Amino acid sequence: MPRIAIAGASGRMGRMLIEATLQTPGCALHAALDRPGSPALGQDAALFLGRTSGVPIGDDLAALAGADVLIDFTRPEGTLAHLARCRELGVNMIIGTTGFDEAGRAAIEAASAKIAIVSAYNMSVGVNLVFKLLSVAAKVLNQGYDVEIVEMHHKHKVDAPSGTAIAMGEAVARAWDEELKEIATWSREGITGERQPGTIGFAALRGGDVIGDHTVVFAGPGERVEITHKASNRTIYAQGSLRAAQFLAGRSHGHFTMQDVLGLN
Numbered sequence: 001m002p003r004i005a006i007a008g009a010s011g012r013m014g015r016m017l018i019e020a021t022l023q024t025p026g027c028a029l030h031a032a033l034d035r036p037g038s039p040a041l042g043q044d045a046a047l048f049l050g051r052t053s054g055v056p057i058g059d060d061l062a063a064l065a066g067a068d069v070l071i072d073f074t075r076p077e078g079t080l081a082h083l084a085r086c087r088e089l090g091v092n093m094i095i096g097t098t099g100f101d102e103a104g105r106a107a108i109e110a111a112s113a114k115i116a117i118v119s120a121y122n123m124s125v126g127v128n129l130v131f132k133l134l135s136v137a138a139k140v141l142n143q144g145y146d147v148e149i150v151e152m153h154h155k156h157k158v159d160a161p162s163g164t165a166i167a168m169g170e171a172v173a174r175a176w177d178e179e180l181k182e183i184a185t186w187s188r189e190g191i192t193g194e195r196q197p198g199t200i201g202f203a204a205l206r207g208g209d210v211i212g213d214h215t216v217v218f219a220g221p222g223e224r225v226e227i228t229h230k231a232s233n234r235t236i237y238a239q240g241s242l243r244a245a246q247f248l249a250g251r252s253h254g255h256f257t258m259q260d261v262l263g264l265n
């Protein structure tokens with residue numbers, strides 16, 4: 001039975017994860033964390049569900065001791081602080097946070113020599129299937145097709161483009177034997193000149209309560225292929241995270257993705 005700690009306990013994803021953990025037979029809620037100064041500190045982690053779990057929300061990372069896995073959907077700086085403590089304590093991690101820079105990604109990779117980590121910019125089954133579809137589409141539509149990635153999220157999202165959009169761009173770039181950072185056009189404004197062939201364009205829309213929509217457009221001569229995923233409930237990310245926690249049970253180290261968890265690799 002994985003003993004699960006959850007970071008960002010009062011956040012949008014933290015709450016979904018607490019609910020899913022409490023509802024999943026074989027999973028136990030071990031600790032709930034939020035940042036120092038959070039108004040949620042001291043509350044029962046399940047208060048928002050109108051029930052009690054016996055686990056108060058705290059900011060002391062010592063509460064991680066004895067957990068099998070920390071599920072972390074917070075911010076890069078929070079996740080990296082949690083990563084350091086998990087590494088010391090030998091607690092595995094599921095990382096859903098987006099917006100890491102290269103140094104952050106390298107820190108996660110380095111920590112995976114000591115603890116087992118699943119990190120993924122999108123934990124849903126559907127998006128992970130889309131990564132596969134994109135790889136096939138990009139191999140077929142590899143000449144004369146312009147790729148544009150459009151995403152829309154709720155008005156509270158702080159990073160752009162979304163981690164998922166970046167991962168979709170990476171799936172296309174990989175299929176073309178390219179590095180995304182060499183061929184990405186992250187945004188456009190003003191007199192941009194004509195589109196350069198072989199580039200991947202990104203557009204990020206923000207508004208309302210949109211959970212997460214992503215479309216990859218392959219625009220070619222005389223036709224357009226569009227591959228779209230739309231999230232209508234955050235439970236898809238929580239369920240994927242719990243699958244990842246079960247996947248890590250008994251693993252001591254290594255860096256895995258949701259493709260590994262879902263057997264898509």
Ligand SMILES: NC(=O)C1=CN([C@@H]2O[C@H](COP(=O)(O)OP(=O)(O)OC[C@H]3O[C@@H](n4cnc5c(N)ncnc54)[C@H](OP(=O)(O)O)[C@@H]3O)[C@@H](O)[C@H]2O)C=CC1
Nearest residue numbers: 008010011012013035073074078096097098121122123237
């Ligand atoms: N991989 C995936 O499948 C998904 C990834 N995400 C990603 O997960 C992250 C969280 O999203 P969401 O739940 O919507 O965000 P929220 O802002 O709703 O929740 C974030 C939580 O983390 C806390 N937090 C913020 N900064 C820190 C810090 N430095 N240390 C510790 N805790 C901190 C927040 O506390 P406070 O509110 O007090 O600041 C809050 O409780 C984002 O990066 C998002 O892109 C989201 C959905 C799916």
Ligand SMILES: O=C(O)C1=N[C@H](C(=O)O)C[C@H](O)C1
Nearest residue numbers: 098121157162163164165212
């Ligand atoms: O912030 C969100 O909400 C989401 N973030 C992830 C991302 O950046 O891709 C996953 C999902 O799209 C929701």
